[in-house]
Amino acid sequence: MAKIAVIIADLFEDSEYTEPVAAFRKAGHEIVNVGLRAGQVVRGKKEGTEIAVGATPRQHPVGFYDALLIPGGYSPDKLRVDDDAVDFVREFMDKDKPVFTICHGPQIIITAKALEGRTLTGWKSIVQDIIYAGGTFVDREVVVDGNLVSSRSPRDLPAFIEACLAKLS
Amino acid sequence: MAKIAVIIADLFEDSEYTEPVAAFRKAGHEIVNVGLRAGQVVRGKKEGTEIAVGATPRQHPVGFYDALLIPGGYSPDKLRVDDDAVDFVREFMDKDKPVFTICHGPQIIITAKALEGRTLTGWKSIVQDIIYAGGTFVDREVVVDGNLVSSRSPRDLPAFIEACLAKLS
Numbered sequence: 431m432a433k434i435a436v437i438i439a440d441l442f443e444d445s446e447y448t449e450p451v452a453a454f455r456k457a458g459h460e461i462v463n464v465g466l467r468a469g470q471v472v473r474g475k476k477e478g479t480e481i482a483v484g485a486t487p488r489q490h491p492v493g494f495y496d497a498l499l500i501p502g503g504y505s506p507d508k509l510r511v512d513d514d515a516v517d518f519v520r521e522f523m524d525k526d527k528p529v530f531t532i533c534h535g536p537q538i539i540i541t542a543k544a545l546e547g548r549t550l551t552g553w554k555s556i557v558q559d560i561i562y563a564g565g566t567f568v569d570r571e572v573v574v575d576g577n578l579v580s581s582r583s584p585r586d587l588p589a590f591i592e593a594c595l596a597k598l599s
Numbered sequence: 600m601a602k603i604a605v606i607i608a609d610l611f612e613d614s615e616y617t618e619p620v621a622a623f624r625k626a627g628h629e630i631v632n633v634g635l636r637a638g639q640v641v642r643g644k645k646e647g648t649e650i651a652v653g654a655t656p657r658q659h660p661v662g663f664y665d666a667l668l669i670p671g672g673y674s675p676d677k678l679r680v681d682d683d684a685v686d687f688v689r690e691f692m693d694k695d696k697p698v699f700t701i702c703h704g705p706q707i708i709i710t711a712k713a714l715e716g717r718t719l720t721g722w723k724s725i726v727q728d729i730i731y732a733g734g735t736f737v738d739r740e741v742v743v744d745g746n747l748v749s750s751r752s753p754r755d756l757p758a759f760i761e762a763c764l765a766k767l768s
Contacts, residue, residue, distance in 0.1 A: 504673055507703075511724045534676075541727045555680045558710045562731035 431458045432496035432598045435522075437515060437538070438465050438481055443503030444474035445584045446532050447481065450499055453591045459598060462495065466512055475503040487518035497598060498522045502533020502553060502583075510541040520544050523577070530594045532581040536560055549573060550580040600627045601665035601767045604691075606684060606707070607634050607650055612672030613643035614753045615701050616650065619668055622760045628767060631664065635681055644672040656687035666767060667691045671702020671722060671752075679710040689713050692746070699763045701750040705729055718742060719749040 434454055438447060451461050465472060465483030472481050498519065500506060509515040520542035522529050531539065536552040537559065539545050546564030551573045560567045571586040572579065572593045579597055581590035603623055607616060620630050634641055634652030641650050667688065669675060678684040689711035691698050700708065705721040706728065708714050715733030720742045729736045740755040741748065741762045748766055750759035 504676075507673075507724045510727075537724075537728075540731070541724075543727065555676045555706075555710075558712065559706075559728050559731070562709070562728070562733075564731075 431460065433460045433462065433494065434497045434499055434598075435462050435464045435485075435495040435518075436499045436501065437487070437509060437519065438463055438472055438483070438501060439505040439508035440472045441475040441503050441508065442472065442479075442481075442501045442505035443533055443584060444477040444479040445587060446501035446503065447474065448479060449584075449587050450501075450530065450591050450594060453595065454499075454598075457595055457598070462490075464518070466509070466515065472505070487512075487514040492518060492521040492525060492527070495522075495527070497528035497530065497594075499594070500529070500531045500535035500538060502531075502535050504534065506534045506537040510538040516542050526577045528577050528579065528594075528597045530579045530590070530597075532586070532590055533583055536565070536580065548578055549575040550578055551582050552580060553582060600629065602629045602631065602663065603666045603668055603767075604631050604633045604654075604664040604687075605668045605670065606656070606678060606688065607632055607641055607652070607670060608674040608677035609641045610644040610672050610677065611641065611648075611650075611670045611674035612702055612753060613646040613648040614756060615670035615672065616643065617648060618753075618756045619670075619699065619760050619763060622764065623668075623767075626764055626767070631659075633687070635678070635684065641674070656681075656683040661687065661690040661694060661696070664691075664696070666697035666699065666763075668763070669698070669700045669704035669707060671700075671704050673703065675703045675706040679707040685711050695746045697746050697748065697763075697766045699748045699759070699766075701755070701759055702752055705734070705749065717747055718744040719747055720751050721749060722751060
């Protein structure tokens with residue numbers, strides 16, 4: 431079973447955390463909420479879901495985890511100003527570990543300069559950012575490119591979760 | 600006196616609307632709130648300031664206005680998914696009319712593909728986006744590059760407003 435880091439800050443898109451996490455736990459995987467301050471409680475954008483941060487990006491090496499989930503909403507915008515969070519994401523990409531990103535999730539991968547040559551999807555507001563970052567944008571419910579699994583929005587969650595679980599098996 | 604379009608959507612950074620707009624009005628300039636639906640009321644991110652949208656981007660040609668203000672917060676993320684809003688911003692840039700941008704404001708100029716070769720500042724979360732878009736990022740309270748006046752955050756508002764007013768005089 432896999433140990434999955436979920437990198438999260440305030441104003442995350444609630445369902446992009448709750449639904450994949452429920453499915454991952456049901457499949458027997460372990461979740462660690464990674465955020466900017468251990469013990470901090472972060473809140474979802476629409477439903478106010480409260481999540482306790484369990485570890486900071488520096489608390490465990492990336493080798494401690496098997497995969498990374500980046501929920502969307504405005505959480506990635508808050509995470510990408512933190513060098514440790516950006517380095518954490520970059521290392522998952524560099525080490526070719528599974529990275530699951532949805533909605534605004536690619537923003538922090540852009541700051542990590544780790545999208546060049548990759549094919550992915552994401553929320554429509556960041557399409558031009560992805561293209562400028564050297565990525566190829568595909569408008570599809572889920573895109574799998576090597577270690578990188580991506581989707582556009584909460585509507586894509588069933589296909590996203592299925593593709594993530596396949597990558598973990 | 601100038602007629603200034605302020606392009607705005609929900610979750611704008613309150614003070615980045617209220618303070619420049621108050622200063623512009625005090626100097627005798629006219630403000631038109633431009634948003635995705637005429638009559639819509641949009642709300643600020645921190646203080647819930649309510650602003651009534653007076654016109655859509657297509658309602659008046661860009662020639663109707665003398666300058667454009669793009670407040671930050673998450674408003675630019677909501678505006679940049681709308682083709683009319685993006686075209687509106689692009690036309691101000693193409694026509695070399697004054698464009699005042701602060702915080703996340705450059706995001707919509709990136710979607711308009713109008714930052715290439717320009718020098719500017721903005722909120723730290725979007726620094727890499729600006730660089731990938733062909734802009735030169737400068738970490739300073741206000742940067743003036745031809746028609747483009749830019750600042751980083753609410754703390755820069757006094758310098759930002761002074762530079763905007765100078766551009767309008």
